[in-house]
Amino acid sequence: MISTQNVSLRYGDRALFENVSVKFTEGNCYGIIGANGAGKSTFLKILSGEIEPNKGEVIIEPHKRLSVLKQDHFAYDENKVVETVIMGNKRLYEIMQEKERLYAKEDFNDEDGILLGELEGEFADMDGWNAEADAETMLNGLGITSEFHDMYMKDLDGNQKVKVLLAQALFGDPDILLLDEPTNHLDLKSINWLENFLLNFKNTVIVVSHDRHFLNKVCTHIADIDYSRIQLYVGNYDFWYEYSQMQIQQAKDQNKKAEAKKKELEEFIARFSANASKAKQATSRKKLLDNLEMVDIKPSLRRYPFIGFKPGREVGNIVLNVEGLTKVVDGEKLINNVSFSIQPNEKVAFVGDDKATEAFFKIIMGEDEDYEGEFKWGITTSQSYFPKDNSKYFNDCELSLVDWLRQFTDGNVYEQDLRGWLGRVLFSGEEALKKANVLSGGEKVRCMLAKMMMEDANVLVFDEPTNHLDLESIQALNQGLIQFKENILFTCHDHQFVQTIANRIIEFNKEGIIDRLSTYDEYLEYKEDLENK
Structure with a gap:
């Protein structure tokens, strides 16, 4: 068992944690969640002893071994x-x-x-x-x-x-296991192995992750960091989300009833307070009004962007034709003589070798001309591309975000419209004047999403869009792509993201491709059947 007692941590005037007392018990897996900057990783460092709190203490049972996923590669x-x-x-x-x-x-x-x-x-x-x-x-x-x-x-x-550092953390059956984003940079097969390992792990696990499927699969509890406090919930991430939304809705409903009751009492008092025969009733209602309580709904520090894509026009009958495409890098065939067509309204997840998928996206988006075979976009298609590496858009750019976004227009756009797009992805007010070259990884991703929303394309191409995003932004993007009616070509290591969006799966392999019209879970079942034959 590991616990904290009245732990507080301040940076200047900002309280990251205030009198946090929480207990993590053996046999459970705790998912740490919270808004960006809430202190998820910092809390793990407090538990591991890497950071000393200003007040309070961390208590670990005697003779218990604690293991931490190291971040120094x-x-x-x-x-x-x-x-x-x-x-x-x-x-x-x-x-x-x-x-x-x-x-x-x-x-x-x-x-x-x-x-x-x-x-x-x-x-x-x-x-x-x-x-x-x-x-x-x-x-x-x-x-x-x-x-x-x-x-x-x-x-x-x-x-x-x-992967080696993850194996190091898991090695030797530690009593307490602290994992900060353990699924980052893991392929789907490795994530599945880790999920099964943790499901069979008998000791205490405390994990920070942005992977909702992973949290749902392995967590017995959720530890929610909000307003410098930590609240424990029994259940996985989906249970926490549904419960938290239900709590908010119940409070709103209660306040709505209270407001209606308040209005009714105020009207009665106003009508009859001067009426001698009704004075006693008016006084009674005045007491009721004084005792009427509203639920204090404290808004979460979490911020959800608004992400939605509207195509300028529908795609026609032809979206993309690929014929005999081959790509070789350093003598290795990443793509081996593949041919396929993308049909209207298909949302295609590319899985398997990350290098092959990245190479394919670069080819079809005109960023790589060193290949054999050919591809052709339908004449009614327009494409918007989210590359895995977006550094060329930001590293040497000293423009404000408003002017950065203006680059991708014809120039005849009002500043208030540009600010509107940035506001959707949480850059409002002075934040829209930030320099593009000082953004964090998550902020860069949100800017790229604003650019793509503004382009009105009918084919969206995404290479690992959830990297660097917090859970709230991943949920918003996930929902936006579910609602998009035209074509999406994408790759992502977020299981839930792929399962809820894709209706077709393509895997590049040494022989060519596996191509299935199915959900991601159905594809995994198909692959498992193949391996068991």
Whole structure:
């Protein structure tokens, strides 16, 4: 068990947490949610001891081991992959190092022998003889296969490092597991493996994530951070959302009834307070009015953008034809002689190899001309593109957001209209005058969405649009794309996003493609049946 008692943390005049007392018990998985800047990651750092609160304390049961998903991807560059995973159990790794030192001693003495015997006993109690095999099993489950196990961390790419650090956090059956955005940079297969691991994990898990499907799958409780407080709810994310919305609606309904009652009492008092025969009733109603209470509905710090796309015209009979398309990068065929057509009103999720999908989107959006085969857009289509890497739109741009958005118009647009588009994605007032090159990752994504909404395209192309977005923005985008009536081509690692939007799934593979007219869950069932044959 891990708990906090009256924990407070301030940065200047701002209170991030105020007298937070909360208990996380064994056998449960707690999803930490809250608006951007509410302090989700900071709270995990308080629990881990990385940040000291101004007041209060964190209490961990004696002899309980706490494990944290590390965020520094370069900290273990000089260590081998399997060794890095085993380092997740600090004491076990120390024993292994000490044993190795003692066995290598030339002047081995009786004292060393006694110490070595004690270490061997502790090593056996910790199941140390299976440590390497356990580490390798975890790595394989996360997609880091055996050819990488003896490599140094510095020789892995960023996504591979993330998986190794996740295996490190999970290794050795920790008593308390703290995970900050564990599904970031994981492919869907690895996310599924992690979900199953946590469902079978018997100890305490506290996780921050923007992946709603993941939170729904693994969480037994939701810890909601709002107004410097933490409120625990039993159930997963969807239960919390429905319950919180119901609470707000009930309070509004109660206030509506109270307002009607107030009006009725005020009218009676005004009519009969001067009437001697009714004076007693008027006085009685005056007391009722004085005692009438309204529910104080404190608005959440969460802010939901408004995201909706309206096509300038309908697509015709032909949307996109692809014939014999092949793309090779560094000798590897990412796309292998594929042919298919996109029909009107299809919302197509591209799954599988991220590099293949990114290459495909760049080709069809005219950003890459180094390929074989051909593609052709229908003459009635217009496309709007959300690239995975949007740095070219922002890095060297010192324009205000109003002028940044103006670049993508014909110039004959009123400033109030540009501010309107920015306001939809939560840049109102002075925020619309921010410089484009100082935006956070989430702010850049919201600007790109404003640009796309303004373009009135009838084909939307998205490459990982939920990266960097908070849960509120993901929900708003998800709903906006569900309501869009024309074509969407997209890739995304958010399971719920794909399941609720796509009506067709295309996977690039070494042989060509798998192409299914189905939902995402139906496609996964199909893939599982294939693998089991």
